[in-house]
Amino acid sequence: MPNPKHKTSKTRRDKRRTHIKLSAPTTVLCPQCHEAKLPHRVCLSCGTYKRRQVIEVKEG
Ligand SMILES: [Zn+2]
Numbered sequence: 001m002p003n004p005k006h007k008t009s010k011t012r013r014d015k016r017r018t019h020i021k022l023s024a025p026t027t028v029l030c031p032q033c034h035e036a037k038l039p040h041r042v043c044l045s046c047g048t049y050k051r052r053q054v055i056e057v058k059e060g
Contacts, residue, residue, distance in 0.1 A: 027036040033046040042049045047057040 026039060028039045029035070030037050030043040030046060030048070032043060032048045032051060035043060035045040037043045037045070042054055045057065047053060047055040
């Protein structure tokens, strides 16, 4: 079976992963309620998309 001939050192492994990181998701402000929301998605706090009511929002 093909196997790596040498173990990858922690340094080499971590260097390979330097560009692998989490980034904060992009948010836009809802034109209706001005809450932060994900772009191209229904606003979860007022249930509108393109100023149209599309889902019911349960009041907590
Ligand atoms: Zn909204």
